[in-house]
Amino acid sequence: MVVISHLVIYLPIPIIIHTRTGYNYLDAGRNVITLFRNKGWTSIISDNLADNVLFMVSMMIGLLTGFVGYLVASLDQNIFADFGFESPGGVGFMFGGLVGLVLSSILLSVVASAVSTVIVCFAESPAEFEVNHPQLSMDMRSAWRSAWPELQVD
């Protein structure tokens, strides 16, 4: 379900991306088809795979913080005493997990923005990347080649 909805959502994106630059809409459309063929799906899938990782890490951090919450609430039974819950440990786990999930997803949303920005920059300005960050550029280029060995990459 998630994948299908993603596919539906992702389809019009490259066309949208290129309308921004003030190209004539039809020109943009044609150029976009080139971009779409060359990099479109890569970008989208790369973005999606990275988002999956960030989501998973965020869940893990939430879970671990939940355990910390459980410990804190079990050690000091008075924390949730006023709220009338039966098991302070359980409430501590839920509440701690929530705190962990929110805080980690805030930090990881910055990373998610960075992932998408890197995709756009890599598609638009690989030469500047090569000059400023040669090692990373080499890594990304070789990863590109390993994904499409049949396509020649300069």
Added chain:
Amino acid sequence: MNNNVPVVQGFAISQQNQNQMSPAPLVVQDYGDNGDNGDNFSGYKGEPQPKKFNDVFFSVLFFAHLIALACVLPASLNAQGDNGGGDGNIGSIVYFVSVCGVFATGLSTVSLGFMMRYANQLVKLALYFQIATSLAMAILMLMAGSIMMAAFCGLSFFISICYAYAVWARIPFAAANLNTALIAVRANLGLTLIAYICLFVGFAFSIAWVTISNAVLNTYPGMAFLLFLSYYWTHQVLSNTMHVTSAGVIGTWWFAPIEASSFCSQAIGDSFRRASTYSFGSICFGSLIVAIVQALRQMNHQMRGNDDARILVCIIDCILGCIEGIIEYFNKWAYIYVGLYGTSRYFMWFVAAMK
């Protein structure tokens, strides 16, 4: 269109620097079937936009809405004053949240390094995680006796496997992509500080909003839609401001790393200033569109209690959910360009995209 000088947030990279950039751009050559494309399309670059305030109307509207809420707040506080009290334990809650908060923030920061180290494995693990989650859901639903939901989860499980199979070859690229992003964020870790400030502001707003909406809905129940709109709009504006700021910082790191490689680098301040001034109107506009859909969805949820219209409510929710997803996705990429190339008229793109 023939502008080849890379420009990030209004500053151009020097010509001398330009000459060194001889390595050929990464271009996939020849798909065999496209004879006529790319004749005068030089690269895929965006163009710098003149520094000016864009879509000002929407930022004015946004501030007017905040002022209106601020005017109602004192009266709402008075109305709520009588049912306060009973929360003498607030100190221990603050202690609890602080312990968990410090732990979660520390762990998140450490996890950045961990993800850099194991990017490749984590991308694979996340795919397995997706598959395992849908399988676990299917089994849970089957045990709960809900055949219909179990079938859906089973389908999702099957599609996840197909997806994993289809994208397996692209994992190294996704991992390299993630790694680059993580290095850029780690070089400008102060960015996360702004993100936490945004979170705090959002939290404070939510508390104020709850107080206001309780008081207002008691007297004017018809204001529900506007209140939901206000809630979603503010949160969207906060998260999009953060997104635009991040895009600006990462863009600067890409083109001029000297300006964006310390905890509180110059790029962070500059990007945030741009996002909250020149681009703020565009941010408010895009956020308003999403917020309208979200508020409509919320209103629709309120109707769930009505048994007669249950199917209709579901269908409307599904349609609104799709629209919300599309607009959010559009915003995500649009705001990267806003962050990268300074200001661009969001409205123009929107019209063009909707054609």
